[in-house]
Amino acid sequence: MRLHPLAADGLIAAALTTVAVLLGTEAVAQGWPALDPLAWTLVALLTLPLVLRTRAPVTVCLAVHACWAVYVTLGYWPVVGSFGPMLALYTVASLRPTRTAAACAALLAGVWIYAGLRSDTGSMASVAGQAVGFPLVLWRFGYVARRTGELTLRLRAEQADRARREVAEERVRIARELHDVVAHHIAVINVQAGLARFVFRSDARTAREALDTIEGASGEALAELRRMLGLLRADGVQGADGAPAPGLDQLDEMVTRVRTGGVGVELRVTGTPRPLPPGVQLCVYRVVQEALTNVLKHAPGAEAAVELAYRAGEVTVSVTDDGPVEGLDPVTPAERGGHGLIGMRERAKLYGGTILVGPRSEGGFGVRLTLPTPVQAARRGDAVRE
Numbered sequence: 001m002r003l004h005p006l007a008a009d010g011l012i013a014a015a016l017t018t019v020a021v022l023l024g025t026e027a028v029a030q031g032w033p034a035l036d037p038l039a040w041t042l043v044a045l046l047t048l049p050l051v052l053r054t055r056a057p058v059t060v061c062l063a064v065h066a067c068w069a070v071y072v073t074l075g076y077w078p079v080v081g082s083f084g085p086m087l088a089l090y091t092v093a094s095l096r097p098t099r100t101a102a103a104c105a106a107l108l109a110g111v112w113i114y115a116g117l118r119s120d121t122g123s124m125a126s127v128a129g130q131a132v133g134f135p136l137v138l139w140r141f142g143y144v145a146r147r148t149g150e151l152t153l154r155l156r157a158e159q160a161d162r163a164r165r166e167v168a169e170e171r172v173r174i175a176r177e178l179h180d181v182v183a184h185h186i187a188v189i190n191v192q193a194g195l196a197r198f199v200f201r202s203d204a205r206t207a208r209e210a211l212d213t214i215e216g217a218s219g220e221a222l223a224e225l226r227r228m229l230g231l232l233r234a235d236g237v238q239g240a241d242g243a244p245a246p247g248l249d250q251l252d253e254m255v256t257r258v259r260t261g262g263v264g265v266e267l268r269v270t271g272t273p274r275p276l277p278p279g280v281q282l283c284v285y286r287v288v289q290e291a292l293t294n295v296l297k298h299a300p301g302a303e304a305a306v307e308l309a310y311r312a313g314e315v316t317v318s319v320t321d322d323g324p325v326e327g328l329d330p331v332t333p334a335e336r337g338g339h340g341l342i343g344m345r346e347r348a349k350l351y352g353g354t355i356l357v358g359p360r361s362e363g364g365f366g367v368r369l370t371l372p373t374p375v376q377a378a379r380r381g382d383a384v385r386e
Contacts, residue, residue: 006055009054010051017044020084023079023080027077032076038074039074042070045064046085049063054091058104061089061104062107065111085108089139090145092104093105093141093145094143105135110131112135192211192214195210196210246281246282263301264304265304272310283348283371287369288319290341304322305319313372315371323364323365348369351372354369355369
């Protein structure tokens with residue numbers, strides 16, 4: 001649970017106030033006057049303004065040093081009020097430029113030496129050393145904290161930018177593959193239109209069949225084209241090289257290739273197989289391909305299972321493994337995420353599906369993709385019952 005910055009500063013101010021109160025009760029034992037109501041008021045003014053230290057660091061620093069100087073001038077034990085100014089200096093060094101921090105460090109050193117002179121302890125060499133050493137240490141710690149914060153923000157920005165680039169690159173690759181799918185539909189439409197025109201007067205049945213094919217192919221092409229254009233509009237990216245779009249009939253070949261890589265893979269198909277749009281087949285193929293590639297890379301020696309299920313209104317594919325064989329050198333779970341998982345999620349989102357990715361309770365890793373079956377596929381027999 002992360003605290004709000006103001007709440008965290010409030011807790012710090014309360015802690016310093018408690019420490020100052022406990023020290024104040026020891027003032028008489030240390031040979032200093034007992035703290036009266038005025039002294040306690042000044043102690044409160046030295047610590048409570050630290051609640052606002054991150055919102056107005058320079059103002060708070062000047063205010064607590066002024067109160068500390070008044071406190072010292074009145075002859076009270078200087079140690080009781082020293083914690084507030086030290087934290088105020090650290091805050092300025094961690095949030096403001098070096099020149100401002102240097103001025104506040106000099107202010108702390110000056111009030112520290114003034115407190116030594118007022119106390120008349122006879123050990124000014126020690127006081128001078130503290131007046132130089134403490135501000136330098138606090139200044140350095142604050143500077144390191146500021147640089148660390150800047151580097152953290154820069155790293156987060158670079159990671160976010162890299163994630164956006166990876167998503168854009170993956171979307172471009174998907175769009176190119178969808179372009180191949182749409183081109184296939186257009187080619188079919190072109191051929192069937194020529195056939196229908198050729199036999200329009202001589203063979204009405206063949207012409208009607210050709211027109212039915214054109215209707216189905218054009219509907220699927222329009223659906224794929226809408227997805228592709230929506231994808232390109234998302235980030236305004238253009239152009240990429242792509243490979244021919246594979247389908248579900250090539251899953252056996254992929255599984256065979258993975259087996260040759262040393263991973264035992266079992267492919268199961270449940271339900272009644274039926275034709276699916278090329279774009280949906282491509283989505284399933286790529287997700288299975290990425291999941292099995294992750295098994296090869298991150299779970300050496302594992303046994304994997306691919307299950308393709310045709311259900312009413314949807315198609316589901318799951319890829320699971322039982323984890324790496326003991327003694328081999330897998331990567332840590334955190335390294336399993338990355339560009340490949342981004343691609344899986346983008347593909348599932350593109351086709352209105354859902355995907356679950358993560359470790360399994362019984363061990364190993366699992367990927368489960370569920371895609372709704374388009375209306376065109378339903379017309380061709382998407383009436384399977386569980």
